[in-house]
Amino acid sequence: MANTGEALRIILSGAYGIERAAELASALRAALQDAKGRPGLLIELDEVEELDLPAVQLLYAARRSCVRRGLAFGFAGAINPEVSKRLLAGGLVSRRVADGEALAEAFIGFSAIGA
Amino acid sequence: MIDKFKEAFREEAYELLTQLETILLELEADPEKPELINAAFRAIHTIKGSAGMFGFEKPGRFAHDLENLLDACRAGRRAVDKQVIDLTLRARDKIRSMIECDESGGPFDEEAQGLIQAFRAAVEGRPDPVQGAGQSVAAVAEAPKAEPRALEGFRIRFRPARDLFKDGTRPLKLLDELRALGELSVVADLSAVPTLEEMDPEACYAGWEAILSTDKGLDAVKDVFIFVEGRGELSIESLGELDTEEGGAKRLGEILLERGAVEKAELDKALQSQRKLGEVLVETKAVKPEQLQAALAEQEHLKRAQERHVEGSSSVRVASEKLDELVDLVGELVTLQARLTRTSGQIADQALGAISEQLERLVSQLRDTAMSVRMLPIGSTFSKFRRVVRDLSRELGKEVELYTSGEDTELDKTVIERLNDPLVHIIRNSLDHGVETPEERLAAGKPRGGSIRLAASHSGATVEIAVSDDGKGMDLEAILRKARERGLIGPHEELPRDEALQLIFRPGFSTAKTVSAVSGRGVGMDVVKREIDALGGSVKLESRDGRGSTVILFIPLTLAIIEGLLVRIGEERYVMPLATVEACVELERADKDGEGATSLIRYRDELIPVVDLREAFAVPGECPELRQVVVANDQGTRSGYVVDAVIGDYQTVIKPLGRIFKEAEGISGATILGDGTVALIVDHKRVNAQARRPKARSA
Structure with missing residues (x-):
């Protein structure tokens, strides 16, 4: 984890399947604590090779927690084309996405969380 | 008539065999996928059926034996393993060669017999051969029944x-x-x-x-x-x-x-x-x-x-020659339309003018439709490379995966066909010289297996195709050394990194210590560059030490008709491809900094090199006081071309120059204007390179 002085950046790296769900959950929970006093959380996805359903659910949960606390929650970095393809195949996004910003818009019902 | 049907069968079979190859390679990576085995079975089953129907009895019989093997896999009686994939790939090649060589009947050759025996042996590896054979026949007979169900x-x-x-x-x-x-x-x-x-x-x-x-x-x-x-x-x-x-x-x-x-x-x-x-x-x-x-x-x-x-x-299947003919005719129509517009302008008859305008709109629509019919997704070519990478990496003892993206990107059919050889060569080069052996990779702290990525995407009027590997990258020192040995650069001449890399595209350049059987068919990257230049495209090379290199091809969408900018120099008219033109600015003689064919001008707070086309093409006559500079932007690099006047945009049907003019530097083709005269199409990139070259040579 690296601090930028603005949003708290969390760098995800590698394949996130069910076996890493608990690890990702505790990382996100810890980040939520660390983000106090900051505008929000920014998840870096550059190095992510796989994002299975449990990980996607955790990202939705993290957004819901952030919205409750009045924090922003977003994504940054390029999305691996394979990850994008799998997300689309799983009906989790509305279109293929190339970067984090597009992902936040394309995740189904994501922007409506807390609205 | 019979030949026509045979041709249709051939086309269909080639398509199915290409699909089969892709399926098998996917299956190799993921042998547990039942849908892939089913798809492979269906492809072979269809080939078998139509081969018999069109008199290709021999490949039909051969496909039947292969079908039995795939059916055993489909029914779970035989595991899909390396042996099955290898056999099926070899059988696929054999069927293709039988169809290509028009072997419709007669006995099997030794290779085919060997393969058939291998299929049978593979099927018989199962525990209950008698029961299995019975099931197999039944499954084959049943397969067509599943077809006609409604969606x-x-x-x-x-x-x-x-x-x-x-x-x-x-x-x-x-x-x-x-x-x-x-x-x-x-x-x-x-x-x-x-x-x-x-x-x-x-x-x-x-x-x-x-x-x-x-x-x-x-x-x-x-x-x-x-x-x-x-x-x-x-x-x-x-x-x-x-x-x-x-x-x-x-x-x-x-x-x-x-x-x-x-x-x-x-x-x-x-x-x-x-x-x-x-x-x-x-x-x-x-x-x-x-x-x-x-x-x-x-x-x-x-x-x-x-x-x-x-x-x-x-939908109907149309022979590609007919499409070419259609595009040629549309090209003629575009030329004739330009003449009509010009003539009706001179006659100044309102009714004629209205007809001419209406016709212009129709011709333009017809042109777009005709061109779009010839557009094909580039993915059809990509699937072939998967096989190239698979076979070659085995031959070289390397572990390399090919990843592709942008298969849907569409390009003119002719362009796609002509891209095949250069791409094969680039991929072979990456495999042979770029990606390291598993041992070298492990020693360098990299994963055992390397990867080659093939990505296509649209970027304006061009398509960008990038082939990148995660190998060791280009050895810059070796390139410079070789260039000096070959006299391509002076003995003490140093070049900026980017320019030094581009040396590998120069004729006669090769850094391979031995002529390898793989990328050496006696051709080097200069042939790739020549092919891409001939397509009106360009090549760029990037390399990162220890992390791999990328060859990027920029290819025009189509070869037949381009949007051009018509310009005048003296009494001559020239066409510049509009896709790269960024702006036209006025130039007074005093603005030009330097004499001769090349100089610099200030454009948007940037000094850009300009080439005086009047001097580059040695056009005679008096040079006017006020002239125009056409500013071209080529993947971020700007350059200017001084002309006497800009006439306007112009739809250009490209006519190739005859063999005598093939070597004419700076000209990529010709077009016929509305008044029947010929205008040459300027290849500004070559003009630019050529204008800068003589100085270096004479120095």
Whole structure:
């Protein structure tokens, strides 16, 4: 984890399947604590090779927690084309996405969380 | 007449064999996928059937034996392993060569006999050969029965139990299985996901709404969910036959009502507002965003199914020569149209002018339509490279995977055909000289297996094709050393990194210590560059030490007709490709900094090199006081070209120059103008390179 002085950046790296769900959950929970006093959380996805359903659910949960606390929650970095393809195949996004910003818009019902 | 049918069979068989190759390579990576085995079986089964029908009895008999092997795999009597994939790939090549060489009958050669024996041996590796053979024949005989079923739509809702992940079930895999049955549109619903604090990270909170069109029937759909039965909510509802005139387009409101996502009263209220129905319903919270997405996906799915029904019933196979002829004729028409416009301008007759304008619009539409018919997705070429990489990496003892993206990118058919050889050469080069052996990679702290990525994308009027590897990158020192040895650069001349890399495209350059059997067919990267130049494209090379290199090809979308900028120099007229033109600016003689063919001008706070085309092409006559500079932007690099006057944009039908003019530097072709005179098409990149070269040589 690296601090930028603005949003708290969390760098995800590698394949996130069910076996890493608990690890990702505790990382996100810890980040939520660390983000106090900051505008929000920014998840870096550059190095992510796989994002299975449990990980996607955790990202939705993290957004819901952030919205409750009045924090922003977003994504940054390029999305691996394979990850994008799998997300689309799983009906989790509305279109293929190339970067984090597009992902936040394309995740189904994501922007409506807390609205 | 018979030849015509044979030709049609050949084309179909080649397509199926290409598909089969792709399927086998995917199967090699993922041998557990039943849909892939089925697809391979279907391809061979179809080839066998039509081979017999069109008198190719020999490949038909051969395919029958291969089919038995694939059928054994399909029925689970034989595991799909390396041996099966290898055999099937070899058999695929053999069938292709039989069809190519027109071997319709007669005895099998030694290779074919050997393969047939190997198929039988592979099938007989199973525990109960007698029973197996019986099943095999039955399965082959039954296979056609599954074909004629109508395409049916299914609306599937699946909300699994929270503990679904616990036993290793992966719901996304279930969706893959559904997709293997037909076309699937799916939208997830994650609205039940709670906050991080309340959430169990290993529970499943997601649900899906899917629309599937398939000809496999309800039972096949139910089978997909057989292992999760009773573990969550599942509903499968038939939407009836889709491939009819009536099936298809429905209004969004209708779909939402059918799905029970909205009440009739709420819908009527929303419909009264003059805004988009979906937006209103979500805004008033009558419908959840997920429900709207799912309904929209269903609407789109049904619309596509109907469109395909219309397309399917009206598409025809046309010989590519006929398309070429059509484009040639349209080209002639474009030229003639330009003459008509010019003549009607001179005659100044209102009625004639109106007809000419109307015709111009029609010709322009006709041109676009004719060109679009020739556009093909580049993916058809990509699949061939998978095989190249597989076979070659084995030969070299390397472990290399090919990843492709942008298969849907469309290019003119002729361009695609001519790209094949340069791409094969670049990929072979990457494999041979770029990616290291597993041992070298491990020693360098990299994963054993290397990768080559092939990506295509549109960028304006060009298509960008990048071939990148994660190998050791280019050895800059070796390149410079070799260039000095070959006299390509001076003995003490140093070049900036980018320029030094481009040296490998110069004729006669090769850094390989020995001529390898792989990338050395006596050709080097200079041949690649020449081919790409001939296509009107350009090549760029990037390399990072220890991390790999990338060759990027920039290819024009089409070869036949371009949008050009017509300019005048003296009495001559020239055409510059409009795609790279960024601006035209005025130039007074005093603005030019320096004499001769090349100099610099200031453009948007940047000094850019300009080439005086009058001097470059040695056009005689007096140079006017006020002239124009055409500023071209070539992948971020600007350069200017001084002309006497800019006449305007002009649709240009490219006519190749005869063999005598093939070497004419700076000219890529010619076109016939409205008044019947010829204008030359300027290849500004070459002009620029050439204008800068003499100085270096004479120094």
